[in-house]
Amino acid sequence: MRLSENHLRIVRSLQAVIRDLDNKFVGRREAANLLVLAVVAREHLLLIGPPGTAKTDLIQRFAGLIHARPFTYLLTRFTEPSEIFGPLDFELFQKGVYRIKSEDMLPDSEVVFLDEVFQGSSAILNTLLTLVNERRFHNGAKAEATPLISMFGASSELPDDPALRAFGDRFLLRLEVEPVSRTRLPELLERGWEQERQRILGDGVTAAPSLQQMDLQALSSVLRDVDLRPVRGVFGDLVGELLAQGVALSDRRIVRGQKLIAAAALLREDGTARARDLWPLAHFWTEQNDAGPVRDAVYERVTADGADARTPRRSTTELETLARHQVSLVHNRPGRVARGSVIAALRTVNELLTDARSEHPAAHATHAAIQGLRDQLTLLLDEQN
Numbered sequence: 610m611r612l613s614e615n616h617l618r619i620v621r622s623l624q625a626v627i628r629d630l631d632n633k634f635v636g637r638r639e640a641a642n643l644l645v646l647a648v649v650a651r652e653h654l655l656l657i658g659p660p661g662t663a664k665t666d667l668i669q670r671f672a673g674l675i676h677a678r679p680f681t682y683l684l685t686r687f688t689e690p691s692e693i694f695g696p697l698d699f700e701l702f703q704k705g706v707y708r709i710k711s712e713d714m715l716p717d718s719e720v721v722f723l724d725e726v727f728q729g730s731s732a733i734l735n736t737l738l739t740l741v742n743e744r745r746f747h748n749g750a751k752a753e754a755t756p757l758i759s760m761f762g763a764s765s766e767l768p769d770d771p772a773l774r775a776f777g778d779r780f781l782l783r784l785e786v787e788p789v790s791r792t793r794l795p796e797l798l799e800r801g802w803e804q805e806r807q808r809i810l811g812d813g814v815t816a817a818p819s820l821q822q823m824d825l826q827a828l829s830s831v832l833r834d835v836d837l838r839p840v841r842g843v844f845g846d847l848v849g850e851l852l853a854q855g856v857a858l859s860d861r862r863i864v865r866g867q868k869l870i871a872a873a874a875l876l877r878e879d880g881t882a883r884a885r886d887l888w889p890l891a892h893f894w895t896e897q898n899d900a901g902p903v904r905d906a907v908y909e910r911v912t913a914d915g916a917d918a919r920t921p922r923r924s925t926t927e928l929e930t931l932a933r934h935q936v937s938l939v940h941n942r943p944g945r946v947a948r949g950s951v952i953a954a955l956r957t958v959n960e961l962l963t964d965a966r967s968e969h970p971a972a973h974a975t976h977a978a979i980q981g982l983r984d985q986l987t988l989l990l991d992e993q994n
Contacts, residue, residue: 610834610880619828620878622820623649626674633804634667635796636789643782644671646889647759648720650872651829652865653741653779655726656763657897658786664763665722666804672720676821677758680718684729693723694736694746707749716746719758719822726762727773734776741779758825767897781865782892785900790964792931792957828875835871836881843884843910844870850906857895866893885916925965925975932961932979936986948993955986 612620623645630641640656644667647654656664665681672679682693691697695714701707711717723729729737739745741760745752762780789797837844848863869889874882891907894900935954939946962979969975 610831610836612831612875612878612880616828616831616875617878619820619824620876622824623675623828623876626671626820629674630667630671633670633800634663635793635800637663637667637786640667640784640786641671643784643889643892644668644761646869646872646876647761647782648675648677648825649828649875650781650832650868651758652781652868653760653762654782654784655777655780656761656784656786657766658763659765659788662786662788664786665724668720668722668761674820675720675825677719678717678756679720679722680715681722681724682715683724684726684733686728686730688729688733690730690732690736693733709748711746711748711753716740716748716753716755716757719756721757721760722763723760724763725765727764727768727777731772734773738776738779758822778859778861778895781862781869782889783894783897783900784892785897790960792961831880832868832871832875834880835874837867837871840870840882840884840886844887844890847887847890847906847910851899851903854902854906856899856903858893859895862893862895866890869893884910884914887911888916925969925972928961928965928969929975929978932958932982935961936982939986939989946989948990951986951990951993955983955990958983958986 627638627641627645630644631638634641643654658664669679669681680693682688684693691709693715695709695711695716698706698708698710709716715721727734736747737760739747740755740757744755744757746755747753760780767777768774844867848858848866851858866889870882870886873886873889874880877883877886887907888911891904894903935957939951939954942950958979962976962983965972965975965979
C-alpha cells in the first residue's frame with residue numbers, strides 16, 4: 610500500500626507532536642512515541658511508575674495537541690461512578706426512565722487519563738471494561754457509542770488481584786515510567802520552570818498544524834491495508850520464543866500486536882511493515898517481570914533490521930564526561946566540601962556506572978574509568994569521617 614499525500618501530512622503532524630512533547634518533557638520521548646502510536650492504533654496504554662513523573666501533564670498536553678476532548682480523574686476506592694460517568698438525570702428518573710447525564714464526562718471524551726486506575730470500585734471497572742473494549746457505554750436500557758480513541762491509565766504497580774487482570778489486559782501497551790535521572794537535573798529544572806511560567810501566564814497549548822480528529826480517524830482506517838506479510842514470520846518466531854520462555858501473553862495480545870506493527874509502519878510513512886516496526890511489541894508484555902526479556906527479544910530483531918532502539922543511548926564518551934564533571938564539581942568547590950555534596954556526586958557517578966554497564970557491556974575501559982572516579986569520591990568521603 611502506498612500512503613496518500615493526505616496520510617503523509619497526518620503522519621508528519623503526529624511526528625511534530627512527538628517532537629513537541631520531547632522538547633517539553635525531559636526523558637519522556639518513549640512515552641511520546643507510545644501516546645501517538647496508541648491513538649493511531651486506537652489502543653490503550655498503561656503507565657507504571659511513582660507519582661510526580663509528569664504523567665498527567667504529559668497526557669493533557671498531548672490531548673491539546675491533537676484537538677481531543679480530554680477527561681482526567683484520580684480514582685480512589687471511594688470514587689463514585691457518578692464522578693466519572695455523570696450524574697443521574699432526575700427529571701427523566703421521575704418519569705420512570707433511568708439515564709445518566711454523560712455530557713462532558715468520561716463517556717463523552719476522546720482521550721481519557723485515569724490516575725491510579727486499579728483503585729476504582731468493581732462497579733466502575735466493570736463499566737470501563739466494556740467501554741474500553743467495545744467503545745460502548747450502557748446508559749440505562751441503551752448501549753450508547755462513545756467517541757473514545759484511547760484510554761491512558763496510571764498505577765504505581767500492577768495489581769496482584771486476579772479479578773483485575775481482565776481489565777488490566779485491555780491495556781495492550783505498558784510503559785514503566787521512572788523519575789528523571791539526576792544527570793539530567795539541569796534540563797529538568799530549565800524545562801520545568803518554563804512550563805510553570807506558561808501556567809502563570811496562562812499560555813495555552815498550540816495544537817499541531819492541520820491536525821483534526823477526522824485526520825486521526827482517516828489514518829486509523831488504513832491500518833487494515835498495511836501489508837504485514839513481510840513480518841508475519843518474524844512476529845511468529847518472536848511470539849514462539851517468548852512463550853517458550855514462559856512469558857504470559859493472551860491470544861488477544863498476540864493478535865492485536867499485529868495492529869501495533871501496522872501503526873508503527875504508518876508512522877514510518879510506509880504501507881509495508883518491516884522488522885523494525887516490531888518496536889511497539891517491547892511494550893505488550895503482561896507481567897512486569899517479563900518486561901526485560903520481552904524488550905531484549907524485540908530489539909534483537911529491530912536492530913537486526915538496521916533500526917536503533919527507541920530510547921536513545923548515551924555514548925561511552927558522554928557517560929565518562931558526565932562522571933568527570935561530577936568529580937570536578939566537588940574538587941573545584943572553594944573551602945571544605947560539604948559531605949552532602951560528595952554523597953550527591955557519588956550517587957550520580959554510581960548511576961552513570963550502572964548505565965555504562967547496562968548500555969555498553971563490552972566497554973570495559975569506560976567502566977574502569979568511571980569506577981576510578983567513583984573511588985575518588987569514596988576516598989574523599991572516607992577522609993571526612
